[in-house]
Amino acid sequence: MSLLISSVGNLFLGVKTSRTGLIQKTLKYSEVKSALSLKKYSTRELLNEAYCRTKLKCRSKKLPQDVNPKGVFACNELDLSEVQVYGFDYDYTLAHYKPTMEHLLYNLGREYLLEKYNYPPEILKLEYKPNFAVRGLHYDIEKGLLLKLDSFLQIQFGAVYRGLTPVSTDEVLKLYKNRIIPIAYVEGDTRAHKPNRAKMVHLADLFSVPEMGLLCNVAEYFIKNHIDYHPEILFLDVKNSVQSCHPIMHKIVAQNVEEYIRPNKKLRNYFQMLQESDKKLFLVTNSPYHFVNAGMEMLVGHDWRDFFDVVIVNANKPKFFTEVSRPIRVFDKNANSHIWEKVTSLEKGIIYYEGTVKQLQDLTGWCGHQVLYFGDHPYSDLADVTLEHGWRTGAIINELTHEINTLNTRSFKENANWLQMLTQLIEDHQDYKDPEAMEVLTQWMVERDYLRNEIKAVFNPQFGSVFRTYHNPTYFSRRLFRFADIYTSNIINLLNYSLTHTFYPRRGVMPHEYGSYFV
Secondary structure, X not given: OHHHHHHHHHHOOOOOEOOOOOEOOXXXXXXXXXXXXXXXXXXXXXXXXXXXXXXXXXXXXXXXXXXXXXXXXXXXXXXXXXXXXXXXXXXXXXXXXXXXXXXXXXXXXXXXXXXXXXXXXHHHHOOOOOOOOOOOEEXXXXXXXXXXXXXXXXXXXXXXXXXXXXXXXXXXXXXXXOOEOOHHHHHOOOOOOOOOOOOEEEEOOOOHHHXXXXXXXXXXXXXXXOOOOOHHHHHHHHHHHHHHOHHHHHHHXXXXXXXXXXXXXXXXXXXXXXXXXXXXXXXXXXXXXXXHHHHHHHHOOOOHHHHOOEEEEOOOOOHHHHOOOOOEEEEEOOOOEEEOOOOOOOOOOOEEEEOOXXXXXXXXXXXXXXXXXXXXXXXXXXXXXXXXXXXXXXXXXXXHHHHXXXXXXXXXXXXXXXXXXXXXXXXXXXXXXXXXXXXXXXXXXXXXXXXXXXXXXXXXXXXXXXXXXXXXXXXXHHHHHHHOOEEEOOHHHHHHOXXXXXXXXXXXXXXXXXXXXXX
């Protein structure tokens, strides 16, 4: 190969070498074609030459710097000096749960299937697989498939499962006739007088992960034992079972919070910083008071309510953000019931129940961009408040820590960089049609597929990253970036920034702007 480099070097017009002898430009199809016309070298030799030069160039590049796992990342410019009111969800926003929570919900839901829906007793032997599913997947209730979609509604091949068994690309194409799913199939037809034809359910919160695990385990049991089942009925039974167990889960967790909730000692410091700067704080959560109180006492202290100007439990989001006529009520924490009197003002120290965002805004005057609300769910927490009410929004994404730590590994950086450069190499030489060239290009494509699967598997062996398919953002990412102004892994990461800090989004490179392997 070195002989080839020296002997044909004069044929690669415009290509310069550095002092180390590494080529600074990748040979393109037109240049190699020109070289072939001037001197008799085989296509295979010249393509292999281009491959070697590209590989050497990749190895000569510095790897990207590490990303801070505790960083706050901006989708939209956000000036904290404009924010006077800070609002919070509770579950997976202030309270981060240990894996024991997933096991608890799975086990309770499994028992409920047996007791209430008369499922086979053998399902009690089906153990939870904690690393099987990830947040943001879709379940096709008609076909009984769990799958991953990108932001263009394209199926990620290799990330489609029936039960615990992967579904081949050929079968997926046979079932859907296309790799792109019609939007009405995914989201339903929202036009007036049109029936909702959505056949997919987006599992967008972390409480849905054990639900997916139970769903796939039971489906796998049915399939292996040749038991006929209806995918939609199974989905509804599992969903209802897990959700029906939430009151039991609330009682169990409240009695032993240390077993289920991760400690977060700096959370109190964050609330103190906000309070000392005369910021208003409120909590709006779907969870019941006794459950929230037990967790917040562990996380912040018995005086946690002193930090909040308004506390609303059992809010029933997203209806809290969309309905206008549901009255807000006072919750009597001692009697564990609500009071029937009309609420005309919101007072600190009082616990409120249900209500709507309209009443919250009318009674407090908190509105628009002066409000920053944090939640973990792109839809039920963030979508309506930003689209309808102009609030600023922050998403707390627990999985971000694992994702960034994976991105920061040397092996991932090397594979990702080489994947980018190899893909460009394929694109530049794909117009060759002679058998020799096609054979080389096929080898390159095989290597590219291997790299893509390697990069996928380091996040999750079955479904890969929460944020990416092979190259596009996921459907979940699209919604997150649309509805969240900022996102981070933990609310306490904001302690690293002043209350006058402005978060600026990156100026992303569009496909027609500049060429770089490392964007």
